[in-house]
């Protein structure tokens with residue numbers, strides 16, 4: 225059952241032409257000429273791309289296409305060699321990651337970064353923004369922050385319930401399974417109440433049963449008004465959940481469009497075949513790529 | 519010489535001046551390394567700055583101002599002002615170390631701090647206005663001893679333990695300071711600020727992605743741990759009334775790490791337990807071997823060999839501890855169940 229915001233996103237994107245760099249009616253993130261070289265290798269070279277506000281956009285492409293690097297650049301974890309990008313109307317080129325996160329642009333990592341020797345609850349609490357008790361001087365005066373801490377704890381518990389992690393709240397995050405860590409990382413990011421969440425392979429290493437609930441979470445996140453951009457390999461998942469697909473290959477955006485359209489695009493098929501000579505691009509029901517490494 | 523004497527000696531040392539010096543420095547390391555994951559391999563640099571500031575301001579430059587026109591006698595009228603300068607200098611040192619390195623990978627701080635420790639030691643050793651190779655000796659802690667409230671008598675007995683009037687005052691004040699700093703550490707580490715530090719230790723990028731300024735927090739941890747190190751040096755200068763460049767060696771920091779890991783890193787009481795056990799064992803092994811040589815049980819050793827051998831034996835014991843209880847004595851067993859990162 226698509227909700228209101230899903231329907232809005234679909235209708236907003238209905239008129240967008242399926243061309244690389246196509247302008248969107250209401251973009252939350254716009255990147256221009258963003259590039260990054262590693263020695264002679266051009267990892268990212270994106271001429272222009274826009275991400276529609278309120279939509280779920282999938283960023284796909286063969287391994288090594290530059291998706292993670294592009295995420296790293298946009299979120300400030302890597303420095304671009306050139307280019308500019310604008311988030312929610314503000315230029316944020318090469319802005320430090322913590323500043324971006326405070327403005328509501330939060331990302332997760334391909335290699336899950338759960339804080340192993342912190343409890344699941346502490347992981348969640350770290351996500352909460354604007355904490356008075358995180359100021360060194362104030363930290364020794366609990367009356368300044370204990371009320372806020374209590375509220376955050378309650379909010380964290382609600383999210384943990386939702387992500388089926390409530391029973392684990394007091395366990396070390398390091399004791400969670402790979403899939404649970406992905407869930408925790410997503411829940412933790414939501415503690416910041418982001419307006420844009422960028423998920424790098426949220427479903428990698430997650431078992432099929434959990435994948436379905438992860439998809440539901442992604443839909444829920446959007447219904448709460450958060451824009452979602454996610455990297456994913458599994459074409460079924462992409463088709464299932466995304467309103468728009470951006471395809472990268474060799475650092476460039478080579479195609480864009482609605483999922484069904486993109487997957488029939490010859491450039492996309494070629495890009496995937498180029499990367500996987502031994503694999504045939506198949507009809508619905510099978511994924512384009514097998515492994516989800518790198 | 520008997521077993522009673524050996525035990526008395528060991529207990530006295532386990533809670534004595536040297537143990538306190540190491541403990542204060544280790545508590546600083548606990549904040550930097552235990553909680554925040556900062557690899558400071560040059561804690562001795564902070565200790566040296568603290569100790570030398572007292573020696574230089576209270577003795578060296580009072581007698582021979584340097585530069586000669588500096589009115590150090592009015593600028594540093596007493597020990598308490600010298601302590602303030604010592605703490606201030608350690609903050610400056612932390613900033614010098616931290617500003618260029620804390621944005622880089624963790625190992626850069628390790629390299630820079632270990633080098634800085636040596637640079638500082640050699641600089642003091644080769645600069646005569648800073649004491650040179652002789653170091654600084656003199657009543658640099660007099661203002662402190664003047665406050666001694668205990669009655670004038672030669673010795674104070676507590677069961678088997680015996681203290682001079684001055685020693686008793688020094689040791690009690692040392693432990694009071696430690697108690698207060700433990701309280702401070704506890705309060706800081708149970709707060710959201712402490713949670714950010716622990717998060718940085720686990721994965722700095724994750725914490726950055728959650729909107730925290732990790733650079734600032736790492737700097738704060740480095741400064742705070744450095745202040746603890748400076749207090750260790752200040753205590754050293756006051757308690758021993760002597761500051762020697764050859765005591766400020768890298769091994770000091772490595773013993774601190776040993777103490778920290780022995781007691782349990784990222785535990786408030788870890789360094790306390792570690793320091794007491796470490797010094798107890800070190801002295802006990804030494805005195806016990808000496809006893810055995812003295813009464814003829816051991817014939818294949820001479821007393822001068824005991825010094826190095828005790829380090830070998832204690833080192834062996836620590837290796838066993840690392841194998842069977844790598845999280846330290848106070849460490850959480852649950853942590854071990856976690857897969858290595």
Ligand SMILES: Nc1ncnc2c1ncn2[C@@H]1O[C@H](COP(=O)(O)OP(=O)(O)O)[C@@H](O)[C@H]1O
Nearest residue numbers: 262267285286287288289290291292293294518
């Ligand atoms: N830190 C790095 N140093 C050198 N090369 C890198 C680095 N990070 C990524 N690359 C290279 O950049 C290209 C893009 O990588 P990445 O962004 O991880 O691809 P994707 O996430 O699409 O699989 C790859 O060829 C990869 O080997």
Ligand SMILES: [Mg+2]
Nearest residue numbers: 291292334518
């Ligand atoms: Mg990737």
